[in-house]
Amino acid sequence: AQSVTQLGSHVSVSEGALVLLRCNYSSSVPPYLFWYVQYPNQGLQLLLKYTTGATLVKGINGFEAEFKKSETSFHLTKPSAHMSDAAEYFCAVSPYSGGSNYKLTFGKGTLLTVNP
Amino acid sequence: EAGVAQSPRYKIIEKRQSVAFWCNPISGHATLYWYQQILGQGPKLLIQFQNNGVVDDSQLPKDRFSAERLKGVDSTLKIQPAKLEDSAVYLCASSYIRGNYGYTFGSGTRLTVV
Numbered sequence: 001a002q003s004v005t006q007l008g009s010h011v012s013v014s015e016g017a018l019v020l021l022r023c024n025y026s027s028s029v030p031p032y033l034f035w036y037v038q039y040p041n042q043g044l045q046l047l048l049k050y051t052t053g054a055t056l057v058k059g060i061n062g063f064e065a066e067f068k069k070s071e072t073s074f075h076l077t078k079p080s081a082h083m084s085d086a087a088e089y090f091c092a093v094s095p096y097s098g099g100s101n102y103k104l105t106f107g108k109g110t111l112l113t114v115n116p
Numbered sequence: 117e118a119g120v121a122q123s124p125r126y127k128i129i130e131k132r133q134s135v136a137f138w139c140n141p142i143s144g145h146a147t148l149y150w151y152q153q154i155l156g157q158g159p160k161l162l163i164q165f166q167n168n169g170v171v172d173d174s175q176l177p178k179d180r181f182s183a184e185r186l187k188g189v190d191s192t193l194k195i196q197p198a199k200l201e202d203s204a205v206y207l208c209a210s211s212y213i214r215g216n217y218g219y220t221f222g223s224g225t226r227l228t229v230v
Contacts, residue, residue, distance in 0.1 A: 004158075034218055043120075043207055043221035044159070090158050102147075102211065103172060104219065106158030 002027045002093045004107035012113045019063075019078040021110045023091030026072065033074040034092040034104065035065055044090065050074065061085070086114045118142065120222035122208050128228045134196035137225045141189070141210030147171075148185055149219065150193050151207040159207055165191060198229045 007022040025031060032051050036044040048059025055067040061084075065076045074091060091107045121140040129135050141148050147166050151159035162181065164172040167188035176183070180199070185191040195202055205226050209219035 036221075041223075041226075043223045044209075044219075045221070046218040049218050092158075103161055103164060104149075104159075106160070108156070108158045 002031065002095065002105045004091050004093050004105055006089075006091050006107035006110050008110055009108065010111045010113070012115060013081045014115050015083055016080050019076070019081045019085065019112065021076040021089050021091075021112065023065075023074045023076065023107060024072055025074060025091070025093045027093055027095065029095045032094045032102070033065075033067060034094070035059065035063070035074075035076050036090045036092060036106075038088045038090065038109075040087075047076070047089075081112075081114045083114050083116065086112055088112070120208055120210055120220050122206075122222035122225055124225055125223065126226050126228075128230060129198055131200055131229050132197040134194065135198055135227060136192050136194045137206050137208075137227075139191045139193070139208030139222060141191070141208070142220055145210035145212060145220070146188065147211045148191050149209045149211075150183060150191070151209065153205040153207055153224070155204070162193070162206075195227075198227075200229050203227055203229045 003026045005024045034049045035047040037047050038044050048057045050057045050067045058064045063078045088109045088111050090109045092104045094102045094104045123138050149164050150162045153159040162176045163183045165185040168185045183193045205224040207224045209221045211219045
């Protein structure tokens with residue numbers, strides 16, 4: 001069984017400040033981890049993913065995340081926030097099953113607002 | 117490549133009416149998913165198809181929801197009869213059959229049941 005906890009349903013930062021969105025997961029098998037972004041009235045867009053290998057993953061729009069197995073965390077960061085980053089962010093986990101069932105389990109999301 | 121297409125974008129119906137949503141996945145993606153996203157929550161998987169077979173429908177309310185994927189391509193999700201609590205965004209996604217590279221999501225259908 002898998003689950004995802006996103007700490008903080010709403011994060012507010014100033015433009016140019018560090019963005020840190022927290023995600024902790026629970027998984028009985030080695031996980032694949034994802035961050036998605038959702039802009040208003042749109043579907044989810046993949047920001048980045050961790051599968052295997054390097055634990056620091058770089059994604060689109062300057063975002064990156066680090067997989068820390070000992071802490072069961074996959075926090076999302078960006079050094080300098082931009083107004084266009086305002087959106088809802090979802091962390092998700094799926095099993096590294098090696099088969100074909102890659103069901104994604106999502107967290108409840110974190111709404112990021114960026115203040116000028 | 118073209119994205120995942122969904123229609124309609126918005127739908128308003130009265131409770132106890134029926135409604136259907138359509139999804140066309142990315143060409144070559146054998147796996148198709150329907151997710152339900154209630155306001156303020158993360159998406160929840162309703163059903164997963166691999167080609168035209170069902171892989172996982174454990175969270176599909178089968179007394180009122182049904183889904184099919186004809187010929188392993190397009191898919192429709194139906195609700196009959198709708199309840200107020202079905203108000204949500206219904207997201208379709210597709211992926212390759214092998215390897216988890218993340219899904220591609222459509223823009224969703226926003227359903228309001230009044």
